[in-house]
Each structure stands twice: as structure tokens, then as C-alpha cells.
Amino acid sequence: xxxxxxxxxxxxxxxxxxxxxxxxxxxxxxxxxxxxxxxxxxxxxxxxxxxxxxxxxxxxxxxxxxxxxxxxxxxxxxxxxxxxxxxxxxxxxxxxxxxxxxxxxxxxxxxxxxxxxxxxxxxxxxxxxxxxxxxxxxxxxxxxxxxxxxxxxxxxxxxxxxxxxxxxxxxxxxxxxxxxxxxxxxxxxxxxxxxxxxxxxxxxxxxxxxxxxxxxxxxxxxxxxxxxxxxxxxxxxxxxxxxxxxxxxxxxxxxxxxxxxxxxxxxxxxxxxxxxxxxxxxxxxxxxxxxxxxxxxxxxxxxxxxxxxxxxxxxxxxxxxxxxxxxxxxxxxxxxxxxxxxxxxxxxxxxxxxxxxxxxxxxxxxxxxxxx
Amino acid sequence: xxxxxxxxxxxxxxxxxxxxxxxxxxxxxxxxxxxxxxxxxxxxxxxxxxxxxxxxxxxxxxxxxxxxxxxxxxxxxxxxxxxxxxxxxxxxxxxxxxxxxxxxxxxxxxxxxxxxxxxxxxxxxxxxxxxxxxxxxxxxxxxxxxxxxxxxxxxxxxxxxxxxxxxxxxxxxxxxxxxxxxxxxxxxxxxxxxxxxxxxxxxxxxxxxxxxxxxxxxxxxxxxxxxxxxxxxxxxxxxxxxxxxxxxxxxxxxxxxxxxxxxxxxxxxxxxxxxxxxxxxxxxxxxxxxxxxxxxxxxxxxxxxxxxxxxxxxxxxxxxxxxxxxxxxxxxxxxxxxxxxxxxxxxxxxxxxxxxxxxxxxxxxxxxxxxx
Numbered sequence: 001x002x003x004x005x006x007x008x009x010x011x012x013x014x015x016x017x018x019x020x021x022x023x024x025x026x027x028x029x030x031x032x033x034x035x036x037x038x039x040x041x042x043x044x045x046x047x048x049x050x051x052x053x054x055x056x057x058x059x060x061x062x063x064x065x066x067x068x069x070x071x072x073x074x075x076x077x078x079x080x081x082x083x084x085x086x087x088x089x090x091x092x093x094x095x096x097x098x099x100x101x102x103x104x105x106x107x108x109x110x111x112x113x114x115x116x117x118x119x120x121x122x123x124x125x126x127x128x129x130x131x132x133x134x135x136x137x138x139x140x141x142x143x144x145x146x147x148x149x150x151x152x153x154x155x156x157x158x159x160x161x162x163x164x165x166x167x168x169x170x171x172x173x174x175x176x177x178x179x180x181x182x183x184x185x186x187x188x189x190x191x192x193x194x195x196x197x198x199x200x201x202x203x204x205x206x207x208x209x210x211x212x213x214x215x216x217x218x219x220x221x222x223x224x225x226x227x228x229x230x231x232x233x234x235x236x237x238x239x240x241x242x243x244x245x246x247x248x249x250x251x252x253x254x255x256x257x258x259x260x261x262x263x264x265x266x267x268x269x270x271x272x273x274x275x276x277x278x279x280x281x282x283x284x285x286x287x288x289x290x291x292x293x294x295x296x297x298x299x300x301x302x303x304x305x306x307x308x309x310x311x312x313x314x315x316x317x318x319x320x321x322x323x324x325x326x327x328x329x330x331x332x333x334x335x336x337x338x339x340x341x342x343x344x345x346x347x348x349x350x351x352x353x354x355x356x357x358x359x360x361x362x363x364x365x366x367x368x369x370x371x372x
Numbered sequence: 373x374x375x376x377x378x379x380x381x382x383x384x385x386x387x388x389x390x391x392x393x394x395x396x397x398x399x400x401x402x403x404x405x406x407x408x409x410x411x412x413x414x415x416x417x418x419x420x421x422x423x424x425x426x427x428x429x430x431x432x433x434x435x436x437x438x439x440x441x442x443x444x445x446x447x448x449x450x451x452x453x454x455x456x457x458x459x460x461x462x463x464x465x466x467x468x469x470x471x472x473x474x475x476x477x478x479x480x481x482x483x484x485x486x487x488x489x490x491x492x493x494x495x496x497x498x499x500x501x502x503x504x505x506x507x508x509x510x511x512x513x514x515x516x517x518x519x520x521x522x523x524x525x526x527x528x529x530x531x532x533x534x535x536x537x538x539x540x541x542x543x544x545x546x547x548x549x550x551x552x553x554x555x556x557x558x559x560x561x562x563x564x565x566x567x568x569x570x571x572x573x574x575x576x577x578x579x580x581x582x583x584x585x586x587x588x589x590x591x592x593x594x595x596x597x598x599x600x601x602x603x604x605x606x607x608x609x610x611x612x613x614x615x616x617x618x619x620x621x622x623x624x625x626x627x628x629x630x631x632x633x634x635x636x637x638x639x640x641x642x643x644x645x646x647x648x649x650x651x652x653x654x655x656x657x658x659x660x661x662x663x664x665x666x667x668x669x670x671x672x673x674x675x676x677x678x679x680x681x682x683x684x685x686x687x688x689x690x691x692x693x694x695x696x697x698x699x700x701x702x703x704x705x706x707x708x709x710x711x712x713x714x715x716x717x718x719x720x721x722x723x724x725x726x727x728x729x730x731x732x733x734x735x736x737x738x739x740x741x742x743x744x
Contacts, residue, residue: 030486042701178402318389322390328457
């Protein structure tokens with residue numbers, strides 16, 4: 001909360017303010033604080049309108065072209081007034097544009113960059129995330145208190161409860177591809193600074209590769225690179241298809257391995273872990289780094305892209321805030337923790353590795369390490 | 373959505389950015405758009421952590437003083453790790469402060485201006501709003517699509533479905549008192565500009581007064597003013613108690629009236645309607661203004677504080693966005709609509725009234741009118 005008179009304005013191109021805070025200046029502190037808190041509490045309005053529109057097929061209808069509320073209500077079989085209210089709500093969040101047709105009716109347009117985001121087949125589709133929200137996240141967040149009481153660990157103590165079914169997981173994995181472009185750009189720039197050239201013929205091991213989007217985009221940055229994506233059979237099938245889609249199938253192979261028990265080889269130039277470490281216990285995190293250390297080629301690197309809390313970066317950094325809240329998200333839906341840079345540095349030291357870089361991306365951090 | 377290269381930064385002291393948008397510059401448009409959309413979709417994280425903490429009694433515990441996660445877990449009977457994750461999540465949203473105790477543990481503090489906000493007895497308490505969220509809002513927003521299909525009107529066609537029980541309504545009414553201070557300040561300034569003096573001995577009729585907070589705070593601005601609060605018996609009992617709490621009981625009387633059928637008198641200097649018009653149909657809105665017009669003293673004013681959409685103000689104004697989304701909120705939970713300034717001007721003209729001012733407040737607009 002901001003104390004009266006104090007101003008800590010933050011900016012975000014994606015943010016929709018719902019309190020005109022300039023008009024709170026000089027108002028008593030409790031009313032100000034309540035306004036700020038209220039703005040947090042109505043956070044559920046945004047997923048509410050976006051997911052309702054997706055449920056009704058409104059975005060799919062709008063990919064065919066701009067439409068009025070009358071036309072949308074016809075297509076979707078919805079109530080006219082309610083359809084208008086929903087579309088105006090989406091417009092308030094800048095998800096659709098609103099102009100006027102020749103006869104003065106409001107005309108709603110889905111911006112082109114969002115067409116594929118709402119399509120199940122888009123590379124950066126959020127359909128899997130929305131589907132996960134519909135099935136799990138609303139109830140999980142609403143009932144978070146219960147998991148705070150119990151700790152949400154199962155009877156064996158070590159493993160986190162994971163409410164995500166295999167099918168939802170597959171869909172969810174594709175649903176977070178959109179994180180990859182800025183992370184890969186940051187990673188590629190760092191690799192170049194560390195001496196990688198365009199002709200680098202190194203081998204990347206993408207551990208727990210998911211759709212493989214991170215190593216696949218990296219292959220596009222370095223045309224002589226090859227990558228192996230390690231994951232379960234169900235997931236690697238998705239990764240293979242996507243490698244073809246991205247024109248890197250000739251340099252991307254999937255490897256179905258039990259990455260705890262099977263050997264990783266010994267010639268790895270880059271061991272890549274994206275959103276893997278937050279799923280680990282401290283013990284399994286240490287084990288992953290030990291296996292990495294053993295399989296690295298001379299001069300090879302470990303790259304970890306994850307929710308890494310850097311306490312030295314102050315409380316206010318976006319990456320720290322997102323990491324803290326992602327931990328709460330994992331507490332709600334099961335699945336892991338957000339570890340601190342101090343944790344990582346200790347695990348690295350235990351595996352005779354040392355950190356050589358820590359880089360910010362829009363919502364994550366990228367940690368690079370090599371043999372100490 | 374912001375097009376690539378375009379920057380439409382907005383600021384809000386209460387906002388918690390979870391995407392570091394500076395690091396999205398130059399990234400492909402679809403990934404950027406997906407980041408912005410994702411930030412909207414995770415809007416439910418904020419009510420999730422805040423309401424869980426309230427459910428568990430964490431805020432109540434913190435009003436006794438700062439505490440570590442260990443101490444809080446003891447008091448609340450919760451899991452230690454999960455309690456730490458929850459408190460760090462609250463800290464990410466700036467709801468609690470985080471420092472370090474002498475032995476290096478994180479120490480969580482509830483800022484003083486939030487103590488009463490989380491107390492059921494605070495004047496600007498949000499406990500009623502939180503309770504309403506817990507009971508109704510989560511399910512209503514999650515199932516918004518269904519109301520868009522049906523229009524959420526009952527079988528008689530005219531009345532909106534109102535899912536709010538009488539008890540929840542009472543609690544909710546107190547739960548939005550916090551809106552009053554900046555609105556009353558704006559109204560009082562406007563009245564002074566229109567010639568009201570400190571010694572103004574006018575009579576205010578607060579129609580559908582709820583807790584009476586608006587007319588009660590106005591009585592404190594104008595020491596010779598008197599006010600009558602009209603509402604149902606259950607609600608006026610709350611208003612009477614609160615008038616005593618605010619030391620204006622000698623000038624505030626409650627009037628239990630059927631405000632559709634009973635007479636309002638004829639000597640009203642200010643007919644005040646706060647959050648009343650959005651609950652009306654166009655027909656009942658017109659009727660309220662007709663009754664107002666008849667009961668105004670010579671030179672008397674009508675003041676309407678509500679979600680008024682001003683299309684001439686552009687799509688981007690916070691007040692328009694909030695009005696549009698409040699309409700979606702009413703579609704989700706039942707209860708009304710957000711009307712445009714054009715609607716109001718027409719209703720006023722039908723009652724021989726004319727608008728003399730339109731003023732922005734943090735989340736509402738205040739419209740002042742008098743006889744044409």
C-alpha cells in the first residue's frame with residue numbers, strides 16, 4: 001500500500017487501471033488503501049470476461065472479421081444486451097478494439113496479433129492456459145486457504161500434490177510457449193557474449209523439453225546447432241511435430257528418457273532447463289545439477305530459465321514479484337516452489353559449477369553456469 | 373493490445389506489474405500480445421491470495437503486530453512453508469510489508485491504514501466485499517458465459533436477476549463505504565462552486581441511502597446541513613448507528629419509505645442518488661428523476677454518483693473502463709447496467725431538468741442537475 005502523499009507509480013503497457021489514483025490525492029489513508037485493495041480484489045473480472053468470451057466462441061467469430069454486438073449475438077446464440085456488455089468489457093481491457101460502423105453501431109475487432117493466441121493451433125496460443133483456468137485454477141485459487149492449512153503435500157511428504165492431469169498438462173505446456181521468444185533472445189545474446197558464433201556446431205540437451213520451443217527457437221538463432229529434447233513419450237510427440245512446424249526438424253531429435261535414471265552422455269555444450277527447477281525439491285534440484293555437471297563438454301554451459309528470486313534485487317522487481325506469486329500459484333494448483341538465487345548458488349557449488357550470468361526476461365530469470 | 377513498437381504506458385499507484393514489458397520490446401507481436409493477455413488472465417491471483425489470508429485470519433493476527441511466518445503458522449494453525457509463500461505473495465501485491473527480524477527471518481507487517489480495512493467494524497472495511505466475493509463473485513465470474521447466453525433477466529423480462537441475499541447485501545453495502553471520501557469531496561467542492569456556503573442550512577434527501585455514508589460525510593463538510601436517508605428498515609438501522617459513529621446523528625434522520633409510492637416532500641435542496649441509477653431500468657430511472665424534479669426546492673439540485681459512461685471522454689478514461697466492467701460485473705452477479713451520459717441527459721430532459729456539472733472521481737462520475 002502507498003502511504004498518503006507517497007507516489008510509487010509503475011508502468012505497464014498491458015495494464016488496465018480501474019482506479020483513477022490522481023483523484024485520490026489528499027483523501028484519508030484508509031479510503032486510499034481500500035481503493036488499492038479493491039483494485040486487487042476485482043482482478044478476477046479480467047479472466048472472467050476473457051474466458052467467457054472464449055467459452056462462447058466470440059474470439060473465433062471475430063477472426064472472421066469485425067462484428068457488431070447484434071451480429072455476434074446471432075452467431076453465438078447469445079443475448080444481445082449481454083453480448084454488448086461482454087464486448088465492451090473486453091474493450092475496457094484492450095483485448096478487442098471498438099469503432100463505429102457506417103450506421104453508428106459499435107463494431108468490435110480482434111487485433112491480428114491475437115487471432116492465433118485464441119486459436120488452439122497457434123504457436124503462442126493461450127487456449128491451454130485458459131482451459132487449465134476453467135478446469136482447475138478458479139477453484140484452486142478460490143480455495144487457496146485450504147492448501148495453506150495443509151501445505152498441499154501428499155502423504156509421502158516430499159512430493160507436491162499435482163492436480164494437473166496428463167491431458168491438461170499437455171495442453172498447458174503448449175499454452176506457455178509465448179514465454180519463449182524473449183527468453184531465447186536473452187539466452188542467445190548471452191551465449192554470443194560468452195563466445196558462441198553463428199556457426200557454433202554445439203549440441204544442446206533440452207531437459208524436460210515440453211514442446212521444445214526453447215531449443216527449437218535457439219536452433220533458428222544458431223544454424224549449425226543441434227538439439228536433443230528429453231521428455232516423456234506423450235510430450236516428445238508434440239515436440240517433434242512442432243520442430244517440423246518451425247523448420248528445425250533436421251537438427252532437433254527427441255529422446256524419451258527417464259532423466260533421473262538414464263545416462264545423459266558426456267558431450268553437452270548446453271544443458272537447458274526451462275521451468276524445470278521450480279518443480280523440484282531441493283534434493284532433486286541438486287541431483288539435476290550433478291547430472292548436468294557430469295555430462296557437460298569442456299567449457300559447456302548450464303542454462304536455467306525459471307522463477308528465480310533474487311533478494312539482492314530488492315522487493316520491487318517485477319521478476320521477484322512474479323516469482324513469489326508463481327510460488328503461490330503452485331501452492332494453489334500443486335507443483336513446486338520458487339527458489340532463491342542463494343539456493344541455486346549452493347546447489348551449483350555442490351556440483352562444482354559456478355554461476356556466470358543472471359539475466360532478466362519479462363517474467364523469468366535466466367541463470368548461466370559452467371564448471372567451477 | 374499494444375501493437376509492436378507502440379507504447380501506451382499507464383500508471384497507477386495501486387498496480388502490481390507482473391510482466392516486465394521493457395523486456396518485450398522488439399519481440400514478435402503475437403508473443404507480446406500473449407504476455408499482455410496472460411497478465412490479465414492471472415488477475416485472479418490477487419483476490420486468491422488476499423481472500424485466503426482473510427479466510428485464515430492472517431490480517432487479524434497482523435493487527436496485533438508484525439510477525440514471522442513461523443509465528444503466523446503457529447497462530448493460524450497453518451503449514452509453515454505454505455504460510456511463507458502466502459505472505460510473500462501478499463508482499464508482492466504490496467498488501468503487507470516485509471522486513472527482517474534480528475535473527476534474519478522475514479517479518480511481515482500490515483500497514484496501519486489497512487487494519488480497519490480488514491476489520492468487520494472498520495468504516496472503510498472491505499470485509500463485506502470479500503465475503504460477497506467468497507460467496508458469489510468467484511462462481512458468478514467463472515460462469516459469466518451462461519449469463520451472456522441467457523441475458524440473466526428473470527421471466528418477467530424487466531427485472532434483473534439479483535443473486536444477492538438481503539444479508540449479503542447489508543454486508544456488501546458497508547463494504548463499499550470506502551468509495552465515499554473522494555466522491556463527497558468532489559461533490560462538496562462542486563456545491564461550493566455553485567454557491568453553497570459553510571453555513572448552508574439546506575436539506576438533503578439521500579435516496580436509497582445505504583449506510584448513509586455520503587450524506588453523513590457531506591454533513592461534516594456543511595455544519596448547518598440536515599439530511600434524510602431513505603431506505604428499507606433493515607438498511608436504515610445501519611445508517612442510524614453509523615450517523616452516531618460519525619457524530620452527525622443530530623442532523624441525520626432515517627426515513628423508511630417506499631420511494632416509488634410515497635411522497636418525497638417539496639423542500640429538497642439536494643436530492644442525492646449514489647449507486648442507485650445503475651440498478652434501474654430506463655423506465656424506473658426516468659421515474660426517479662420525475663419524482664426528484666417535483667420535490668426540489670427552488671434552485672435545488674439533483675446529484676447522481678454512479679458508473680456513467682461518457683462516450684465523448686474517449687475509450688481510455690479510467691471512469692469509462694470501470695463503468696463498462698462494472699456493467700459486466702452486474703451481468704455476472706445480477707443487478708443493473710451502466711448507462712451513458714446520453715441516457716442521463718435524455719431522462720433529465722424528460723423531467724425538465726438539465727445537467728449543470730459532470731465530475732470525475734476515482735472510479736465514478738458525479739452528475740449535478742437542476743430544473744431546466
